Amino acid sequence: MKNDQLPLKSLYINPFSILNLRLRLNLNLPLNLNLPFLLLSLLMVSANLASAQSGYWQQKVVYDMDIKMNPEKHQFSGEQTIKYTNNSPDTLTKVFYHLYFNAFQPGSMMDVRSRNLPDPDRRVGSRISKLKEDEIGFQKIDWLKQDGKKLDFEVVGTVAEVMLHKPLFPGQSTELSMEFNAQVPIQIRRSGRDNSEGVEFTMTQWYPKLAEYDKDGWATSPYVGREFHGVFGTFNVNITIDSAYTIAGTGVLQNPNEIGHGFASAKAQTTPLTWKFKAENVHDFAWAADTNYVHTQTKADNGTELHFFHLQDSILDSMWIALMPKTVALFNIMNNRFGEYPYPQFSVIQGGDGGMEYPMCTMITAEGTFGGLVSVTVHEAIHNWYYGVMATNESKYPWMDEGFTTFAQNIVLDSINEKGKSNPHSHSYTGYVFSAKSGTEEPLTTHADHFNTNQHYGLNSYSKGCVFLHQLSSVMGQEAFNRGMLNYWNTWKLKHPTPDDFKRVMEKTSGLELEWYFEHWIGTTKTVDYAIKNVIADGSKTNVLLQRVGEMPMPIEVTVETEKGKTIYYIPLEVMRGAKKPDNEHVKWVQSTDWPWTYEFYDLEVKIPFGEIKSITIDASEKLADINRKDNQFPSEDLIIFKAK
Numbered sequence: 241m242k243n244d245q246l247p248l249k250s251l252y253i254n255p256f257s258i259l260n261l262r263l264r265l266n267l268n269l270p271l272n273l274n275l276p277f278l279l280l281s282l283l284m285v286s287a288n289l290a291s292a293q294s295g296y297w298q299q300k301v302v303y304d305m306d307i308k309m310n311p312e313k314h315q316f317s318g319e320q321t322i323k324y325t326n327n328s329p330d331t332l333t334k335v336f337y338h339l340y341f342n343a344f345q346p347g348s349m350m351d352v353r354s355r356n357l358p359d360p361d362r363r364v365g366s367r368i369s370k371l372k373e374d375e376i377g378f379q380k381i382d383w384l385k386q387d388g389k390k391l392d393f394e395v396v397g398t399v400a401e402v403m404l405h406k407p408l409f410p411g412q413s414t415e416l417s418m419e420f421n422a423q424v425p426i427q428i429r430r431s432g433r434d435n436s437e438g439v440e441f442t443m444t445q446w447y448p449k450l451a452e453y454d455k456d457g458w459a460t461s462p463y464v465g466r467e468f469h470g471v472f473g474t475f476n477v478n479i480t481i482d483s484a485y486t487i488a489g490t491g492v493l494q495n496p497n498e499i500g501h502g503f504a505s506a507k508a509q510t511t512p513l514t515w516k517f518k519a520e521n522v523h524d525f526a527w528a529a530d531t532n533y534v535h536t537q538t539k540a541d542n543g544t545e546l547h548f549f550h551l552q553d554s555i556l557d558s559m560w561i562a563l564m565p566k567t568v569a570l571f572n573i574m575n576n577r578f579g580e581y582p583y584p585q586f587s588v589i590q591g592g593d594g595g596m597e598y599p600m601c602t603m604i605t606a607e608g609t610f611g612g613l614v615s616v617t618v619h620e621a622i623h624n625w626y627y628g629v630m631a632t633n634e635s636k637y638p639w640m641d642e643g644f645t646t647f648a649q650n651i652v653l654d655s656i657n658e659k660g661k662s663n664p665h666s667h668s669y670t671g672y673v674f675s676a677k678s679g680t681e682e683p684l685t686t687h688a689d690h691f692n693t694n695q696h697y698g699l700n701s702y703s704k705g706c707v708f709l710h711q712l713s714s715v716m717g718q719e720a721f722n723r724g725m726l727n728y729w730n731t732w733k734l735k736h737p738t739p740d741d742f743k744r745v746m747e748k749t750s751g752l753e754l755e756w757y758f759e760h761w762i763g764t765t766k767t768v769d770y771a772i773k774n775v776i777a778d779g780s781k782t783n784v785l786l787q788r789v790g791e792m793p794m795p796i797e798v799t800v801e802t803e804k805g806k807t808i809y810y811i812p813l814e815v816m817r818g819a820k821k822p823d824n825e826h827v828k829w830v831q832s833t834d835w836p837w838t839y840e841f842y843d844l845e846v847k848i849p850f851g852e853i854k855s856i857t858i859d860a861s862e863k864l865a866d867i868n869r870k871d872n873q874f875p876s877e878d879l880i881i882f883k884a885k
């Protein structure tokens with residue numbers, strides 16, 4: 241029985257096994273500790289973490305695809321077989337497929353959405369509406385069968401609804417097979433042919449993709465330009481194309497000797513060549529092909545192969561060589577701090593348009609500065625942690641992949657560029673505070689496709705999502721937070737975590753109640769704002785009157801500075817039902833009584849005479865997204881009433 245299937249109630253602890261465990265662990269502990277109790281506590285903690293997934297299930301796929309490319313016509317035909325296993329407790333009578341290329345047709349939902357947004361992505365704009373017949377994209381299913389028997393299906397835009405001829409019961413598998421043909425659109429966004437950088441084929445969201453079914457039901461959002469959710473499984477993909485092309489993509493090439501391991505060795509020839517790829521434990525498969533790709537490779541410290549594909553060009557050649565050690569550093573930092581990358585390889589591919597993440601690879605733009613190239617590579621590669629392996633439903637929770645990725649990206653870039661900033665996330669705070677003060681912010685619970693503007697999708701998913709984590713590190717304490725991020729990885733890797741799943745891991749790691757934090761930050765647009773209202777001298781003491789001005793409560797730290805040094809007064813929130821440990825042992829730390837969140841004011845007693853105080857600061861580390869910092873400081877030219885008794 242796997243740990244994740246162990247229901248909590250079946251956890252029976254035999255006292256003899258505790259003794260055995262004690263002997264085996266050979267713990268070196270002080271004698272006065274109650275060992276059985278301590279071990280029981282340890283066991284309960286690990287059982288709690290494992291039980292995070294009790295009752296959890298996810299569907300499984302094994303794709304086999306044979307693709308024949310016709311580069312002149314920009315079309316291809318495909319045979320696809322999916323072995324689909326229903327691990328849900330539900331009987332399924334239908335399935336859905338995504339046909340993303342259908343979005344690239346005049347009048348599609350994506351086209352209309354782009355033309356109606358007040359701030360459309362300038363790369364899309366009205367371009368889809370102007371596509372000609374030989375420039376549009378399409379995916380057409382010729383026929384579809386379940387276990388050899390033909391099925392009825394209906395295609396509406398980018399979604400095909402398929403009625404099964406026999407129900408798929410819980411625990412059962414079935415074989416879904418189809419033949420399809422497709423046309424690759426002129427690249428508008430992410431996917432397509434002949435983009436502005438000259439990459440011939442960027443093949444993302446390119447095949448009929450089975451929709452995910454999870455505890456929330458079918459994920460069938462029509463494609464209007466962003467965010468995905470897919471079924472974990474194995475992809476065996478054979479692509480036959482003119483031998484002049486080099487292919488880069490998800491998975492491990494199974495026939496490198498036949499191919500010449502990624503080098504376009506015979507450009508003059510026009511014989512077809514079949515590239516065979518295999519990828520395991522992924523939920524999507526992407527690839528790109530060009531006749532001018534230069535392929536280089538190196539390894540991360542843990543042995544992960546890192547491949548690089550860019551179009552031959554004297555400037556790009558040197559930039560992409562310099563990119564290699566930066567990518568090695570990125571993988572090393574991520575493996576140590578956020579969990580070890582689980583796949584045998586990763587490819588950085590010039591896809592020619594922005595940057596987009598896929599399992600085991602990324603498609604990035606190569607135009608621009610070297611700093612920009614490093615930054616986009618770092619961001620998209622980190623998505624393999626937050627999207628690839630921790631595969632949240634991006635449409636529902638875009639902040640869990642974009643925000644978490646931005647958070648790790650800021651840390652990695654600060655490290656590999658040797659900046660050593662006190663807050664590498666400061667630009668995310670600036671973005672969030674701008675959004676919070678705009679009057680048009682929407683809550684993080686907004687579906688990625690439903691934001692009123694692209695700007696607020698961006699500020700929410702990237703900036704507010706990043707601030708969510710950095711601020712949480714202040715609530716939990718840095719050490720507990722770092723442990724929590726690794727616990728999250730170990731508990732939820734290769735699964736589909738939700739905000740609640742993340743919350744439970746962080747609660748169990750810190751021992752704090754965090755519902756109030758998640759609910760306010762994700763479900764509302766309430767803001768954090770604390771103020772020093774009044775400072776009163778009182779003999780050997782000083783009373784500091786604090787005010788919660790914003791509607792969102794937070795635990796706060798008040799730093800009091802004198803000639804002798806700093807003292808931090810820490811005020812936990814009562815609803816946390818606990819307190820964090822100080823990040824720095826050397827700082828003077830005074831824990832005050834809890835602040836119940838309904839109270840607007842709090843009297844902080846500082847045991848320092850008023851005359852000795854140089855300054856008082858709320859949240860000196862600036863981890864809180866306090867939207868008005870002017871009133872965090874004493875002395876201040878703003879309204880601070882000073883009364884000496």
Ligand SMILES: [Zn+2]
Pocket residue numbers: 619620623641642645
């Ligand atoms: Zn991203």
